[in-house]
Each structure stands twice: as C-alpha cells, then as structure tokens.
Amino acid sequence: MQAATKDDAERKQVTVLFADVSGSMDLAEQEDPEEWRKIMQRFFSMLGESVTRFEGTVDKFTGDGIMAIFGAPVAHEDHARRASYAALRMLDDVAEYAAELRRAKGLNFSTRIGINSGEVVAGAIGQTGDGYTAIGHTVGLAQRMETLAEPGKAYLTEHTAELVRGYLDLNDLGEFEIKGASRPVQVFELTGVGAARSRLDLARERGFSRFVGREEELSRLGDALRRARSGEATAVGVVAEPGIGKSRLYHEFAERCRSEELEVFEAQAQAHAQSSPFLPILQMLRSFYGIGDRDPEQLARERIAGRSLLLDPSFADDLPLVFDFLGVPDPDRPVPRMNPDGRQRALADFLCRLVSNPARRKTLVLIVEDLHWIDDGSQRMLHGLIEGMSGTPTLVLVNYRPEHSPPWSDSPAFEALELQPLDQEDTAKLLRDLAGKDPSLDGLDEPIHERTGGNPFFIEEIVRELAESGYLEGERGAYRLARPIEDAGVPVTVQAVLSARIDRLTPHAKQLLQVASVVGKEVSGQALGLAAGLDEEEMEEALRELIGAGFLYEAEMYPQRVFAFRHPLTREVAYGTQLADQRAATHAAAAQALIQLNPDRLDELSALIADHFRQGNETLEAARWSARAGHWAGHSRPRDALRLWHQVTELADELEVDEETDAMAIASRLAQLQYAWRVGMELDEQARLLSEAEEIAGRRGDLHSLTLLRLTASALPGVQRHTDEWLAAVEETRRLADESGDRHLQVAIRAAGAYAYLCAADFDGYERTLDEMIELAGGDPTVGAGVVIHSPMAWAEMGKGMVRREQGDLDGAGEYFERALRLALDADDPETTSWIRSNQAGLLAMRGDVEAGLALARRNCELTKRIGEVFSRSLAIANLAWAQLAAEEFGDALESIEEADRIYREAMKVGGEMEAWRAQLRAQALTGLGRTDEATEEAKWAVRVSRERGLLWSLPLSLLSLGRALNVAGREEAATEALGEAERVARETGALACLADIEAERDAVGARARR
Ligand SMILES: Nc1ncnc2c1ncn2[C@@H]1O[C@H](COP(=O)(O)OP(=O)(O)O)[C@@H](O)[C@H]1O
C-alpha cells in the first residue's frame, strides 16, 4: 500500500516582516557605488542580525531591503512578538547608524518596516529544494504595510496587533483602504515594549477571570510551604500543557504567601529570550535586591551591597561580580579577569551561598516559570541552587510543559505536581464568569468543555473569539448567544500555541499526529501505522512522544489499542496545517487501512471508508463505497441512505463514462427515487432524476433498468394525480414486468401498485393483486423484496387485513395483521412493521379497546421517530390522531393531525394521496371541539379533493365527517344530504365498516331533529 507522500510545504501561522531603506535610489546617486555597497551591506547585516536574534528567517533580499518570516520553518507561538521585537531593534540600530552617517557624510537615511500575521503556505520552492519561502495574501499585506509606513517607523496590521497587544505598545492609526484587501485594514504603529511579559500579565490587565477549582493543588503547595518553613527546603514542579493554569495557580499561591508576609521572588524564562542567557536569574536577583529597570546605578549598587552585607559581610568580595552581572558595574571596583565559564561558576557559587546562608531566617519563596524555555546557563545555576538549599527555609516553585524534564527531577527535595484540565463543573463556573448566565447560553458548557478539553486559556480565548466574531452579543460576563457556534474557528492565539507545540515534535511524531488528525478523532494503532507508513519501532517511539507531550492518549488498550486526541482543537490545528494534496493522500491511505484491517466490518464502515476516499480524491472508490453504504443503511436509516445515494450520483457524474459508472448512475438515481416518497423530495427533483436515469439506461440499451424505472415512476405515491391515471400506469408496468418474466419485478410492481387500488377503494382489485403476489412468491419472502417495499409478503398480509377491516370483519383483520407483523419482524423491516402497528392501533380503537389502541399508537410514533422516515412517521401520527378521536381526546387529536400533515408537507412540498384522509380526521377533531364552521370547511375540502382525484377510499369518510360537522352545527338537512352521498359511495365500493358509522350518524341527525 502507498503511504501518504510527503511534501514539506505546510500551512502555517506566521508573522512576515518587510524592511527597506526609504529613498535609497536618490541616495545611491550621491555616493560612490563601492562606498554605497559597504553602507548597504552594513544596513542589511543589521536587519539580518535583528531577525536571527529573535529566531526569524531571512526569506529574501528585496534589493533595498529584506523579507523575514517568524514562525517558520519552526513555529514559535510568539511569532508576532518576535517580529515586533526585531522591528524595534532594527529601528534602534538603524537610527544609530543613520545618525553616524549624517554626521560623517551628510547622508539622509532611514528605514521603514511593515509587519503582518496570518496563514501562509511555507516550504521549499524550486528544484533544488533549498529556497524556503512563504506564499500567500499575508505576505502581500505585510509588504503594503512597509510601503505605507513613514520613514523611521514600523507599521503593523490588526492581525498582528491582536497577537501582540499588551506585550507591545501600539498606536492606532485607524482604518486604511489597502489595494488587494477586500475590506479596510486597521493599521497600528509600533511604538515600544509594553508592560506585559506573560500571558498572565495580559490576563491581569484585562481583569482576571474568577479563579475556579484547584483546592487540592493549593493544599499541596501549602504542605510544601510548611515543610520549607520548618527548614526542609522543597522544590515543586507544576507540569501541564500551555494554558492549563500553571501561572495562575502560582499567582494565587503567591498572593497567599504575601498575605502571610513571606517574601516571594518571581522569574520566568521567555520563549524569545533563549538567545539572551541568564534572564530568569537576573530577574530573580533584581527582585531579590529590589531594583527596578529605571533605578540609577548608584542606588542599585547600594541596595545590592546593603542587602548582601547585612546577610554576611564576607559577600563583600563578590560584589564587583554581582554589580557587573546585574548591569550596574562599579567603575571603582572592576571585576577580576575571568573566562566566561569561571564567571558563571563564581556566580552560581554566590547564588548558592546567598540562599543557604545560615543568617537568613526568613522563608524565601522563589518562583521560576516556563522552564521549557530556560537557557542552559540559567538551568545550571538553578540546579546548583536547588542542590545547595537543603536545610534552609526555601521553597522553589517551578513550572514547565510536559515535553520538558528538569535535570534535578530525581532529587529527594523535588516533587512534581501534574496539573489537570478543568472538569466540566469548573469549566461551567468559568464560563458563567466570562459569558454570563443568559438562558441562551444553556447547553454551551458541554460543547465548549469538549472542544477545549477544559483548558482555561482556550476557554477564555474561545469566548473572546466568539464575541469578536459575533456569535456572542453583549459584554463580557453578560453575553447572549446570537447564532449557533458549530462552525466557529480556532482563535489565532490558540492556533499559535498549538502549532508551535506541534512543530517542536520530532519529524515522525509530527507526521503521525498529522496523519491521526486525518484518520479521525479516535484511531486504532494499526490503522495509524498503516496510514502513516511508519514501521513498528518508529511508531512506538512517535506514539510515546505524543502521549508524553499530552497530544494523544490511549483510549483503549484491548483488544485493540485506540488513540484519541486530548482536545479537538489540537486535531483541528494539526489537520489545518497540512497542504490539501498531502491531506488527500492521507485520507486515501486511511481508507485503505480501514479496508485492510476490518475485513469483517466493511458494511458497517463503508460510509466512513467512502468518506476517506472522497476526501482523498479517489472518486471511483468513493462512489463504490458510498453505494455499499447506501445499501447497508437501507430501509432502517432511510435519510442516511438517501444522502449516500445522492453522493453516489454526484460522484458517478464526475467520473468518465463507462459500464460501471453508468450502472452506478442509474442505480443511485433509482435508489433515491425509492427514498423520495419516504423521506421527502420535491416532485421536480424526482422527475429530473427519473429522466436522467432513463436517458442513461436508454443509451445503454439496458431494458431491465428501464422497466425498473418505469415501475418506480408508475408506482410512486405522493404524486398528485387522479387514481385512474395512477392505476393505468400501474397496469401498464405490470404487463411489462410480466413480459420480462422476472419474478422479482412481477412481485415488486404488484406490491407498489396495490396501494393505488386501495386509494381508489377498489378492494377487489387490491386483494387480487395481493393474492397474485403471494402466489408468485411461492412462499419465498425475499422475492421482490426491497425493490419498492422491503418485505412484500408482510405488506400483502397486512393489505388483506385492511380489506377485512373495511368489510367489517374485525376478527379476520386482526388475524391478518398478526401474521403480517411476524413476517415484517422476521424480515427486520421497521418500516412495514410501523405500518402494521398503525393498523393494529386503529383496529383496537374500532373494537372499543381505546386505551390499548392509544398506547400502541403512541409507541409506534416513538419507534417511527427512530427510523427517521417522514412517510411512516406522518402515517403513525395520523393514526394516533385516529385513536385519540376514538378516545374523544379532541384537542390532542387536532394537535397530532396537524403535526402529521405539517411534517409530510414540509418534506414533500405536497400533501400526497393521504391528504384528504388527514383532512377528514382534522374535521372530526374540530367538530369535537365545537369549532363546527372550520370543521365544515375542512370536511368540504376533503370531499372535494377526494372527488377530484378519485380517492374513493377517503371520499365516504370525508362525507361522513362533513355530515357530522353539519349536524352538530344544526344544519340537519345539509347533513342528511352529505350522509346520503356517503352511503351511496360506501355501498358502491363495499366499505361496509363505514356504512355502519354512517347509519349511526343518521340516527344522531334524526335524534337531533326530534329534539
Ligand atoms: N483555575 C482557574 N480559574 C480561572 N481561570 C484560570 C484558572 N487557571 C487558569 N486560568 C486562566 O487561564 C489563562 C491561562 O492560564 P495560565 O496560568 O497563564 O496558564 P499556563 O501558565 O499553564 O500556560 C489565564 O488567563 C488564567 O487567568
């Protein structure tokens, strides 16, 4: 089997930066070219340095500038911040150099920078494969920002602003019409570094959400603190994926510590600062000595010296080193000469002595966040500190992501604490706080919990995204749902975090994750291996990594290993980062893997397999498997079946014409027509399907299909035509089938056509047709099964029962219905079963056992709901109405009958051959409720329709209902007239049961007249 082929290009969220020298052409003329070249080189190297310093990639030189990408090839979750920092640095460096050039040569020289963030396709271009670049609208917009920018400034778009707000200072310049952009773009000038350092700072700025849950974790931290205070130094490492709440937990705990007058010092490693070493240690020492960024150097030195010497006068020797390290070197006391290594060791040693100094009595709480980003130097120092702190009142709190493991993790003083996502209850509390309590938000808890996997950062961002894109209206903490959230996308902020994590996986793990995202929410290990084309060892290793980093978990272990995504958002992002071609290849490989691994479950999986093939652009296979799935869905899930057959038609139409695709084109249309009258389809659409199929069958000279199509067309119920016409068509097709000598066709056309006789109240013709079917089938229930009616023999027995009922032989009817029910149940045919139950319920009511009739009718309604078929469902509800009328529950009956009529009309756009029958039931209900005028109107309508279309079965019933309505309205004369006609028709058609009812109504009229 062919494993998914790998193109290295990917869809990525990145930030693109353009920088150039403004007016360079004029300048070039003023200078000697050789000199000019040197200046430009210097200029380029400055830009390039700023880019590499923040781990961006210089994509290309544009002649007088550069284009750089941040976030590709390796994703960084803070790509927009990195680009902004790089821009600030460029502006500074260039300004400095420009001033120099102005002084020395009188040259005028400045840079402009444009930045934008968004999706690009990034990858190698060209045959050598070394030209890595990014392509997409995002790039063009960045370039436009550059052209827009004034000299010496950096402009960025709203897309970047959204990602950096708080971390950087921006000046809103308003909206600009940009060529090539469909709507105006909000533009910002980048003015400096902002106050926020971390996501938590940002959250604090926006106003923290209410803190939920975490009681147990806080109490474990409390225990650790107690130990530390008693002199048993302790280190705790909180481990969790980004956004789970590591920082927030420490923040809450630090607040508690501070309220107990404890000293807490905080530091954090930064994603973009790996290249500037010792930042966390510097931060920690600065806060320990209480020095701020803008303090004068002298003051800073005094604080450092004061606090150190107070602890231990012997620290005096270390001061020059510490001053220097903290960026406030003392001109009078230079640092002794040392190599960088020696210097580091000396500092580490100082740090240890500082922490372990016996003179220190107060408990120290040190928090170092985000160790997964820490530089090696800081890591070593921290390690030394932890080893040296034993026996002192020290609590070191660190946190990091699961993919990291600190080097001291087996030290006895260390304790790891895995932070779990919020459970559904806490998620609901957080949502209440963020979104409010409006009733329209009920029911959001579960989908949001499911989508975010209980990650509070994702929850916050999703709520923000929903509000920004108009799904939620109102204000924070008081939103209303404006439209359903199903199609809401992944917030860019979340996408940045997730895609960066995915990119940092090893190539196999990343590949496997992408494949898994294509295969499904849950994937069997074997299918995954096959679709990814990895061998067992590679698979195991990659899986271990993915599970360890919290992307996947093992949902089942036996009999098969099944892996599932920890949250759907990861899957969406992993899916979205792949190129369409690559994704398609994986879909096709997944289909093949399913086939190979599940030889016994192919029917059940056929729809899924078809779907993978379809998304894998393997149209023929997709059509074949959709057809199999359509068969399998069959009569038990008609809606799915209709959808699948429709899919086969579409797929077959895409394919080149040959014998197989023509056969699929015909069969799929035929099948759709079979579901048309059951599930609903507009008549035009039905006619179109029919003529298309006839055209293809004609071209092929396929007589069998032509006969089948004719049969289907002639027998279709629901068409608004006269029963004479209907019966003539049935007769003609019956002849055609008999000529073919195909028993299946002969039985099928009789099964379908019999219904026309019933509607025309030709009870003899009806029974004769049913008897012929029984004879032709010769006891084999499979003959003709499924062509139109799923179990023709059950249908025949039921029909014979109905004839008995119409003739007033209720016992005989009951026996036939029983037999029919057994056959339908044996054939596993819920549809015919529901029709029989409808009849049985009506029969019970007729016999006076109203309660039992009602109960059966109700249960039947429930069962038909599950089949999902409109024809049967409407019929079942109408029959319930019939039973309700018998029970004199007129209000309920009216409701039922209106529902039955509504669902039929909504699905079919017409009322069908039962509309008059339903109307006369409605008239009866209205009469029962005393609304006789409406009842009269309704009954008259039923009479008219029955007459016009030759629906002689519903005609006497409609006339009877009319008579009853008129009688109750006090119009005895008109009532008598209607009943007279009812009697005439009933006698003509032999509807004896109806005659009895008419007689009873006549008596009622007489009684009324006598009063
Ligand atoms: N228990 C909690 N209750 C309410 N909000 C929380 C909770 N934990 C985290 N948050 C919020 O979720 C966001 C992400 O939390 P943070 O602590 O920054 O995650 P991490 O440090 O694990 O990446 C923050 O805005 C934070 O305020």
Ligand SMILES: [Mg+2]
């Ligand atoms: Mg954090």
